[in-house]
Amino acid sequence: MSGDYSDHFDFLSRGxxxxxxxxxxxxxxRPVRMLRTAQPAGDFSDPAQPDVILYKALxxxxxxxxxxxxxxxxxxxRKGDFDLQGPGVANHIVAEGSHELIDFxxxxxxxREVLDERRPGFNGDFGRLHAQPFRDxxxxxxxxxxxxxxxxxxxxxxLFVEGVLVSMIAILSSLAERxxxxxxxxxxxxxxxxxxxxxxxxEANLSKNLSxxxxxxxxxxxxxxxxxxxxxxxxxxxxxxxxxxxxxRAQELLAAGDMPIVEIAYACGFASQSHMTDVFRQKIxxxxxxxxxxxxx
Numbered sequence: 001m002s003g004d005y006s007d008h009f010d011f012l013s014r015g016x017x018x019x020x021x022x023x024x025x026x027x028x029x030r031p032v033r034m035l036r037t038a039q040p041a042g043d044f045s046d047p048a049q050p051d052v053i054l055y056k057a058l059x060x061x062x063x064x065x066x067x068x069x070x071x072x073x074x075x076x077x078r079k080g081d082f083d084l085q086g087p088g089v090a091n092h093i094v095a096e097g098s099h100e101l102i103d104f105x106x107x108x109x110x111x112r113e114v115l116d117e118r119r120p121g122f123n124g125d126f127g128r129l130h131a132q133p134f135r136d137x138x139x140x141x142x143x144x145x146x147x148x149x150x151x152x153x154x155x156x157x158x159l160f161v162e163g164v165l166v167s168m169i170a171i172l173s174s175l176a177e178r179x180x181x182x183x184x185x186x187x188x189x190x191x192x193x194x195x196x197x198x199x200x201x202x203e204a205n206l207s208k209n210l211s212x213x214x215x216x217x218x219x220x221x222x223x224x225x226x227x228x229x230x231x232x233x234x235x236x237x238x239x240x241x242x243x244x245x246x247x248x249r250a251q252e253l254l255a256a257g258d259m260p261i262v263e264i265a266y267a268c269g270f271a272s273q274s275h276m277t278d279v280f281r282q283k284i285x286x287x288x289x290x291x292x293x294x295x296x297x
Contacts, residue, residue, distance in 0.1 A: 008049040008105055009033045017044060022100075027150035028161035033105045034147060040098045048090040048213075052111050052124055054104040054168070055083040056143055057133075062097025070131035070224040080140065081133035084172065086124040088211060089223060104143055106169065114169045123212070123239045125227050126176040139171045189233035190226075194219050198230075202242055206249055206269050210242050242269075247283055250276060254292040261288050 005011040012021055012035050023036040041062065060077045069089035077083065077099065085091055087108050108124055115122045142164050149156060198218050202210060215238050216226035230238050246268045253264045262273040270276035280288050
């Protein structure tokens, strides 16, 4: 997110579109925040943000030109339609008519926690759900139950909100998987030469933050198409692949010398020593210190 704003809620609350916000709500232990907006025709593009944003159309006039990470398209966004934006993606939205929306901000930590068993290392990519508007009766009922729950002061408690949030995430995952299965035959693996260039870039920049934006730019592909092509070629998402390379580099440094573990963590692109320790314990089964002792006998 831009340094001036912490997230989508903050951007709409204080940013250039603040005058169009009708109502703001928040409900739950790890809150689902919601904003109702009424906007005229115009450019309402947003910067990249950290969470998953589910847009629900309450009213829309005319067509919209938009790109939520899966390529630019022109479509008619009708009442009852949903749009979905993933984290780390700056969108492009130009509305040809006035429109009214509710933005449901789903915390990325909750999304990853719910989907961790089925989709380890999930980065918020729901595939073709980002490419075009979609509808789902049960998702609409869940969204509006959250809206009504927040309006009433959360009478059913945080456990109810958590259950609705989990159900929303599960439906989005199911919709994405069904679309992925339907389109899997048309996904081509990334060419080997492009993959080699990306691999060399990752190797040379492991100490840095490697985003999907950086990697997809090297391949000259939209982010979501890049992710699918990369996974078709490697069997892993870019996030999973980069994480595996970080771990491998850390293993080499732990075995080869006496570099302090905290320096190894930063050299391999981990946010901190504790972050590397958590990942090591999860993926390797031991802490970095224990690994160093074991490989050195």
